[in-house]
Amino acid sequence: MMVAMSDREVVVVSRPYEPEGDSLSLARDLAASTFGLVVYSTQAAVALTEATLRSVVGSVLDKTVPAIADVIISRIDLTDIVVRQVDLQSIILRALDEIDITQIVMDRVDVDEIVGKTDLDAVIDRIPMLQIADYIIEEIDLPQIIRESTGGVALDAFTTTRVSAIRADEIISTMVDAVLLRRLRQRERKLTVSGGESDSESEPDSRAETTEESGR
Amino acid sequence: MTSFGQYRDHHDAQGPPVLETVPAAGRRYQGDRAGFVIRAIAAVLDVVFVGIVVVLLWVGLWLFLLIFNPVIDPDLTVEVTPPSGYFLLAGYFLMWLYWTWMWATNGRSLGQYLMGLRVVGRQGRHFGWKLAMLRSGFCAVFPPGLVWAIISPRNRSVQDVMLRTSVIHDWSSSSSASSSASSSSESSSESSPAPASSPSDAGE
Numbered sequence: 001m002m003v004a005m006s007d008r009e010v011v012v013v014s015r016p017y018e019p020e021g022d023s024l025s026l027a028r029d030l031a032a033s034t035f036g037l038v039v040y041s042t043q044a045a046v047a048l049t050e051a052t053l054r055s056v057v058g059s060v061l062d063k064t065v066p067a068i069a070d071v072i073i074s075r076i077d078l079t080d081i082v083v084r085q086v087d088l089q090s091i092i093l094r095a096l097d098e099i100d101i102t103q104i105v106m107d108r109v110d111v112d113e114i115v116g117k118t119d120l121d122a123v124i125d126r127i128p129m130l131q132i133a134d135y136i137i138e139e140i141d142l143p144q145i146i147r148e149s150t151g152g153v154a155l156d157a158f159t160t161t162r163v164s165a166i167r168a169d170e171i172i173s174t175m176v177d178a179v180l181l182r183r184l185r186q187r188e189r190k191l192t193v194s195g196g197e198s199d200s201e202s203e204p205d206s207r208a209e210t211t212e213e214s215g216r
Numbered sequence: 217m218t219s220f221g222q223y224r225d226h227h228d229a230q231g232p233p234v235l236e237t238v239p240a241a242g243r244r245y246q247g248d249r250a251g252f253v254i255r256a257i258a259a260v261l262d263v264v265f266v267g268i269v270v271v272l273l274w275v276g277l278w279l280f281l282l283i284f285n286p287v288i289d290p291d292l293t294v295e296v297t298p299p300s301g302y303f304l305l306a307g308y309f310l311m312w313l314y315w316t317w318m319w320a321t322n323g324r325s326l327g328q329y330l331m332g333l334r335v336v337g338r339q340g341r342h343f344g345w346k347l348a349m350l351r352s353g354f355c356a357v358f359p360p361g362l363v364w365a366i367i368s369p370r371n372r373s374v375q376d377v378m379l380r381t382s383v384i385h386d387w388s389s390s391s392s393a394s395s396s397a398s399s400s401s402e403s404s405s406e407s408s409p410a411p412a413s414s415p416s417d418a419g420e
Contacts, residue, residue, distance in 0.1 A: 128224065135223045143237045159239050162254065162332045166242075166385070169251025169371075176366055 008044055238387045242332065245385040249371040250333050255362060255383055259355075261327030266314055270307045308356050315352030320345040324386075334386035343381065351379050 082088075105111075137143075147155055176182075218226075238246060277298075318325040323342050324334045335351070337343035354361065354375045361374030368377070376382055 131224055131227065132220065134227075135218075135220050138223070139217065144239075147239065155239075158330060158332075159241055161257075162387070163241050165254035165257055165331065166245055166251070168253040172253065172366060173251060173371070177369075180367070182369060 008047070010040075237389070242385070242387045246387060248385050250331075250383045250385050251371050252362065252365040254331050254385075255333065255365060255373070258325070258327035258331040258333055259359070259362065261330060262315070262325050263311070265326055266307060266311050269310060270303055273306065274303055311356045312349075312352050315355060316345070316348045319343070319352060320348035328383070332385055332387040333383050335381055335383050337382075338380050340382075340384070347379060347381070351375055351381055354378065 315325055318328075319335050320343075322329075323336065328334065335343075337347060358374065363373075364377065365371045365373045370382075372382065
């Protein structure tokens with residue numbers, strides 16, 4: 001009698017034949033035994049075949065698929081496909097949204113070293129130093145500061161005297177123009193006393209004119 | 217406050233920056249022809265200056281004669297120094313010498329410097345010794361010529377009319393005539409550099 005103890009293990013135990021019963025029961029036992037043997041043999045064969053096939057197919061695929069894939073990839077332009085088919089901008093923007101570049105730069109970049117190795121002369125050459133200096137001088141009114149700190153009262157007195165004399169001249173020319181029924185200097189008086197916008201072209205008679213050679 | 221960007225935009229159109237040193241009160245007059253009053257004040261200052269020099273000369277000469285020739289007049293009853301007419305002549309001569317030298321070298325005398333004036337020739341140019349000698353002689357001999365500046369529509373004295381010169385407002389402290397280039401003839405923009413002013417000789 002054969003007993004299936006575990007998978008793919010056959011244990012045959014021989015026993016002395018002890019006929020018992022009739023021939024009918026003997027035939028029945030024989031048939032059952034045969035059936036069981038057939039079933040087991042079939043199962044073992046299927047399992048063996050499956051395992052063999054799997055290993056064979058696996059090794060075949062391992063060798064053929066990379067080669068085929070290489071051939072396929074070498075025949076198509078992946079970059080072009082990606083560029084055409086993938087929305088790179090949205091991917092990059094999404095990635096940028098999720099990372100803090102400033103923080104990364106702060107953490108990982110040595111700004112001091114970069115500045116230390118920078119050619120500052122070239123940078124300074126590109127900066128309009130003269131304009132910046134003049135801008136600062138104008139904004140803080142440096143001439144006024146210098147005048148106040150050095151000239152002081154004397155210079156203010158001179159400025160006042162000059163302006164007073166100029167005003168007196170304006171009054172006199174106004175009167176003379178009125179007496180002589182002249183309009184030439186009246187325009188100048190109007191211009192300077194009211195402090196309105198000047199138009200040098202409209203004042204050729206009362207104002208000195210431009211020269212070319214005395215320009216800077 | 218103007219930002220640097222605005223400043224640069226404004227000044228880029230006007231060329232290189234020029235520092236404005238003239239006080240704000242006088243900027244709009246720079247380059248204008250000066251009138252009678254301010255020129256008269258400057259002339260009086262010059263005359264006073266030369267007068268002081270003449271008086272000092274007189275005192276010096278008097279002391280000199282007193283020290284080296286005291287025996288002639290110990291009681292100071294007789295005039296030891298030359299008559300005053302000589303000093304008047306000396307004053308005129310000094311005046312001529314002084315104006316000639318100042319106008320030819322600086323373009324302005326001391327009184328004109330104090331009053332912020334400058335004498336310029338044609339086209340606003342600084343003129344030479346020859347014209348300076350002529351003008352200063354004319355001014356010393358005929359001071360009333362300045363009165364014509366009251367009537368002249370271009371504020372020109374008789375000397376100016378004859379010699380084609382002008383006196384303009386120029387408060388800059390430099391001695392060169394071209395410094396009047398810094399004077400602004402545009403009152404609309406105080407900080408803008410203006411070209412030098414010069415008189416127009418036509419149609420006086």
